[in-house]
Amino acid sequence: MDPHELTRILFQDFPSWEVSFFYLVGFAAIGSFIYGVYREVRKYLRGVPDARVVWDYAHIKQGMIAIATHRTLVRRDPYAGIAHRAIFYGFGVLFIGTSIITLEYDITNRLFGLKYWYGDFYLWFKLAMNIAGVSLVGGLIYMMVRRGWIKPPKLDYARPDRAPDAPDYDRSNYRIEDWLFLWILVIIGVSGFVLSGARMIWLADRPEVWDIRWWSPVGALFAYALRALGLNAEGAVILRQLIWWSHGALALTLISLIPYTKAKHIFTAIVSLVVRDPLPAQRLPKVPEGQEQIGYRFLTDMSWKQLLHLDACTKCGRCHEACPARTTGGPLSPRDVILSLRELANSALEYSAVPEQSKLAMHGTGVGQVSSETLWACRTCMACVEICPVAVEHVPIIVQMRRALVEEGDMDPLLQKTLQTIHKSGNSFGESRRKRGGWAKVLPFPVKDARKEPVDVLWFVGDYASFDPRNQKVSQAFARLMHAAGIDFGILYDGESNAGNDIRRVGEEGLYEHLAESNISAMQSADFNRVVTTDPHSFNTIKNEYPDFGGQFEIEHYTSFVMNLIEEGCLTVKKQLGHRVTFHDPCHLGRFNKGYDAPRKLLEAIGCELVEMKRCKDNSFCCGAGGGRIWVPDPVGSEKPAQNRMREAATIEGLEVYVVSCPKDLTMFEDALKTTGYEGKFVVRELLEMLEEALEINLVEAEVTA
Amino acid sequence: MKILIAIKQAIALDEDFEIRADGRDIEEDFFLPDLNEWDEYSLEEAMLIKERHVDTSVEVVCVTIAPDSADEALRKCLAKGADRAIRVWDDAMEGSDPVAIARALAAVAKKEAPDLFFAGVQSSDHAHGATGIAVAGFLGWAHSAVVARLDYAPGAKEAVLKRELEGGLSQELRVPCPAVLTIQLGINKPRYASLRGMKLAAAKPIETLESSDIGLSTNDCGETGSLSRVRRMYVPEKQRAQILAGDIAAQAKALAAIIREATGG
Numbered sequence: 001m002d003p004h005e006l007t008r009i010l011f012q013d014f015p016s017w018e019v020s021f022f023y024l025v026g027f028a029a030i031g032s033f034i035y036g037v038y039r040e041v042r043k044y045l046r047g048v049p050d051a052r053v054v055w056d057y058a059h060i061k062q063g064m065i066a067i068a069t070h071r072t073l074v075r076r077d078p079y080a081g082i083a084h085r086a087i088f089y090g091f092g093v094l095f096i097g098t099s100i101i102t103l104e105y106d107i108t109n110r111l112f113g114l115k116y117w118y119g120d121f122y123l124w125f126k127l128a129m130n131i132a133g134v135s136l137v138g139g140l141i142y143m144m145v146r147r148g149w150i151k152p153p154k155l156d157y158a159r160p161d162r163a164p165d166a167p168d169y170d171r172s173n174y175r176i177e178d179w180l181f182l183w184i185l186v187i188i189g190v191s192g193f194v195l196s197g198a199r200m201i202w203l204a205d206r207p208e209v210w211d212i213r214w215w216s217p218v219g220a221l222f223a224y225a226l227r228a229l230g231l232n233a234e235g236a237v238i239l240r241q242l243i244w245w246s247h248g249a250l251a252l253t254l255i256s257l258i259p260y261t262k263a264k265h266i267f268t269a270i271v272s273l274v275v276r277d278p279l280p281a282q283r284l285p286k287v288p289e290g291q292e293q294i295g296y297r298f299l300t301d302m303s304w305k306q307l308l309h310l311d312a313c314t315k316c317g318r319c320h321e322a323c324p325a326r327t328t329g330g331p332l333s334p335r336d337v338i339l340s341l342r343e344l345a346n347s348a349l350e351y352s353a354v355p356e357q358s359k360l361a362m363h364g365t366g367v368g369q370v371s372s373e374t375l376w377a378c379r380t381c382m383a384c385v386e387i388c389p390v391a392v393e394h395v396p397i398i399v400q401m402r403r404a405l406v407e408e409g410d411m412d413p414l415l416q417k418t419l420q421t422i423h424k425s426g427n428s429f430g431e432s433r434r435k436r437g438g439w440a441k442v443l444p445f446p447v448k449d450a451r452k453e454p455v456d457v458l459w460f461v462g463d464y465a466s467f468d469p470r471n472q473k474v475s476q477a478f479a480r481l482m483h484a485a486g487i488d489f490g491i492l493y494d495g496e497s498n499a500g501n502d503i504r505r506v507g508e509e510g511l512y513e514h515l516a517e518s519n520i521s522a523m524q525s526a527d528f529n530r531v532v533t534t535d536p537h538s539f540n541t542i543k544n545e546y547p548d549f550g551g552q553f554e555i556e557h558y559t560s561f562v563m564n565l566i567e568e569g570c571l572t573v574k575k576q577l578g579h580r581v582t583f584h585d586p587c588h589l590g591r592f593n594k595g596y597d598a599p600r601k602l603l604e605a606i607g608c609e610l611v612e613m614k615r616c617k618d619n620s621f622c623c624g625a626g627g628g629r630i631w632v633p634d635p636v637g638s639e640k641p642a643q644n645r646m647r648e649a650a651t652i653e654g655l656e657v658y659v660v661s662c663p664k665d666l667t668m669f670e671d672a673l674k675t676t677g678y679e680g681k682f683v684v685r686e687l688l689e690m691l692e693e694a695l696e697i698n699l700v701e702a703e704v705t706a
Numbered sequence: 707m708k709i710l711i712a713i714k715q716a717i718a719l720d721e722d723f724e725i726r727a728d729g730r731d732i733e734e735d736f737f738l739p740d741l742n743e744w745d746e747y748s749l750e751e752a753m754l755i756k757e758r759h760v761d762t763s764v765e766v767v768c769v770t771i772a773p774d775s776a777d778e779a780l781r782k783c784l785a786k787g788a789d790r791a792i793r794v795w796d797d798a799m800e801g802s803d804p805v806a807i808a809r810a811l812a813a814v815a816k817k818e819a820p821d822l823f824f825a826g827v828q829s830s831d832h833a834h835g836a837t838g839i840a841v842a843g844f845l846g847w848a849h850s851a852v853v854a855r856l857d858y859a860p861g862a863k864e865a866v867l868k869r870e871l872e873g874g875l876s877q878e879l880r881v882p883c884p885a886v887l888t889i890q891l892g893i894n895k896p897r898y899a900s901l902r903g904m905k906l907a908a909a910k911p912i913e914t915l916e917s918s919d920i921g922l923s924t925n926d927c928g929e930t931g932s933l934s935r936v937r938r939m940y941v942p943e944k945q946r947a948q949i950l951a952g953d954i955a956a957q958a959k960a961l962a963a964i965i966r967e968a969t970g971g
Contacts, residue, residue, distance in 0.1 A: 287902075292906060294902060406898070406900050407900050407902070407903065409897040409898035409899075409900075411898065413895075416898045419898070420740075420898075423901065424718075424738055424740060425738070432720045432721045432722070433720075434720065434721075434722070435721070508900060508901065509901075509902060510900050510901025510902030510903070510904070510905055511900075511901040513901070513902075514901055
């Protein structure tokens with residue numbers, strides 16, 4: 001057989017008006033697509049430039065890897081991830097296939113008389129299209145089963161931030177869109193196979209069609225099935241014509257609708273992943289020099305990238321599920337913040353002119369607006385940002401909106417009081433500055449004043465570790481541990497102020513700048529080689545944010561610092577504790593700075609049996625203290641995040657110790673242990689205190705002082 | 707219309723403070739200065755009048771009689787929305803008591819000619835509770851102290867206000883304007899002045915005047931212009947209490963011994 005005969009004749013037996021009509025529809029679809037893309041791009045460009053966006057090889061590469069591997073999509077929802085991968089690759093291959101045909105028919109053949117879509121290439125092409133079709137339809141069917149029968153709660157679109165009678169509470173339009181999108185795709189996929197089968201019956205007498213039928217195995221199966229249902233060659237001609245048009249019309253409809261529907265995530269998600277910020281919540285945006293108004297009030301205050309984020313969201317609900325505020329009944333779902341703002345942007349920024357400011361206002365309780373209760377419910381734990389498969393960065397948007405609230409003074413009176421206290425005394429306890437180093441006085445050795453003499457290690461103590469009586473004990477333990485290891489260390493005494501991490505996350509940027517500048521200048525006038533801290537909050541801001549203010553310091557959290565001391569032999573484990581423990585990853589150490597391993601290694605080194613909670617490491621559940629929420633009481637009667645966490649820990653059989661490695665965690669969880677009634681069942685302990693016991697530091701100390 | 711507000715940079719004390727060498731005040735190192743708490747409320751009350759009547763122009767002017775260390779308190783007021791800030795000081799004013807301060811404030815009021823003059827009921831450090839009412843005395847204006855609610859529309863000939871009295875009583879009265887009112891805590895919810903707001907307010911000017919600029923002579927100022935003078939400041943000795951044990955006779959004997967010891971007999 002002549003290999004040139006092995007091909008598919010396009011528009012076979014079509015009258016010319018039908019072909020012309022098809023082209024007309026095709027161009028209309030492309031026109032609609034292009035206009036829609038223009039409209040969306042215009043919408044995004046109504047945001048301000050984003051100085052943090054970098055278009056370089058590394059960013060593009062990591063984005064492309066994320067997309068190709070679906071790494072972000074399989075997390076915590078592996079089946080949905082696999083199904084999406086099947087749809088993505090199926091759709092991708094089918095799209096490339098169609099493009100290959102178009103390229104030959106409309107370009108290379110028309111212009112140069114060049115043909116390539118025949119013979120062996122054609123056969124392998126058919127097989128590939130069949131596999132891709134199966135992959136697409138299979139993935140779609142799973143998604144339908146998931147939406148229709150499995151019904152995971154995160155997909156029910158229930159809003160915690162609106163009363164059911166609010167005009168934008170109802171999300172049924174989203175549901176209709178979801179189903180329509182699935183059905184259109186599934187029909188396109190299945191009709192492709194039916195079309196292939198019908199063509200085989202219609203042209204069954206031609207060996208160049210029938211003899212190669214098994215190169216399109218699914219098409220062939222459809223042919224046999226249609227035949228069994230009584231379809232003959234004459235019927236097949238009619239069926240083919242019907243299906244050809246519906247398949248084509250649907251495919252073109254889909255293309256024309258992409259920029260107007262959730263299908264736009266095909267593009268927005270790709271860009272979002274490419275321009276993702278490696279430190280979205282860890283390093284919050286600095287206010288540009290000379291900018292007077294700070295924070296977000298109007299949609300046009302957002303950056304183009306953030307406006308694009310709003311459209312990248314596919315409502316998958318992973319953030320909704322991970323959010324500690326939402327989990328404990330707070331009026332916040334990160335997903336709904338994004339969707340509200342998206343709805344607002346779509347109603348305000350998609351038209352030829354930007355409307356008056358009142359239509360762009362982001363704050364409020366109106367349709368598409370975000371209320372202050374919602375914004376203040378956030379604990380900036382970053383669980384939402386971390387799990388978002390399309391790299392939506394919720395936390396910077398929330399903090400920017402809070403900055404505007406702070407300027408307006410729209411905040412809890414207690415929080416306002418705390419901010420004033422911190423401004424006045426440099427710490428949230430309202431204690432005298434002079435007492436900051438008071439905890440060190442009870443030690444049997446002097447703790448050096450790093451402002452007065454050079455030290456190897458500068459210990460940045462932080463507020464809770466300095467002033468909270470329970471945490472002072474932990475600070476003393478760490479001092480004894482460093483002393484025993486022979487570390488030359490010192491502290492800044494009253495030269496140190498609150499590091500500002502949580503103040504920045506509250507949105508009091510001016511106070512943060514003040515604190516950061518004061519600490520940086522105190523640190524820069526001291527002579528030291530590196531910094532250590534027991535406080536993950538201070539750790540985060542000094543490591544990631546102080547550089548933006550001119551403070552470059554090498555800083556370590558005590559967990560990795562002590563692990564190194566043990567590995568280097570400066571400290572020896574003398575006693576195996578043998579407890580059955582679980583470990584709580586502090587947000588600012590774990591999720592923020594990927595410090596998952598050191599504390600676990602330490603627990604192993606001191607002979608503890610670690611049983612992980614279901615929500616651990618990147619999915620660790622916030623204690624509720626972040627984002628300044630430690631200064632704002634939770635509503636009476638509702639479950640606190642820390643209590644929710646205690647209940648989770650309590651499900652571990654035979655748990656003895658709930659291990660923490662953050663001063664705020666110690667405070668929050670010791671309290672929650674009492675209020676949940678698990679006191680006596682297990683204890684909350686700071687890892688440092690366990691280390692002191694296992695390293696028998698107290699005994700060493702006795703020898704030193706004796 | 708114009709509202710003039712007397713404000714004060716009040717001082718809170720750090721723990722373990724020390725008395726100044728001359729024994730008449732606290733060593734400055736232990737000062738934790740901040741805007742007097744009552745003044746936050748009087749400023750807020752003025753701001754509310756300004757904001758509730760956007761159609762009429764209401765000028766809110768803050769004035770303090772203090773050295774430049776009080777600029778920070780004025781900036782806080784500017785950050786919260788005050789239109790102007792005036793600070794009057796020269797060396798001759800050192801040692802002024804509330805009456806001397808009030809004389810200076812009254813002189814500023816004559817110059818500014820406000821429709822209302824607000825002061826806090828008292829200051830959180832010295833707590834004389836005298837300054838505002840003394841200003842009314844110097845000006846000969848109507849006045850009312852410890853105002854807990856105020857109804858006033860710009861341009862009105864009088865202000866309607868509520869005072870809270872002891873024993874759960876309230877008093878409602880009308881005061882003809884211009885008037886001096888001292889404002890009580892709780893009359894409103896003072897707004898937050900963000901640090902950025904304060905930094906931006908640093909760019910706004912503070913009008914600085916000397917006593918001569920407001921028509922005062924050196925005799926009107928400082929200790930010579932004052933009716934009182936601080937003799938000494940001290941921490942009172944801690945009182946002791948003890949329970950006397952034993953029967954009546956033994957208790958009486960012990961008591962007599964204590965009296966003898968205390969009287970030096």
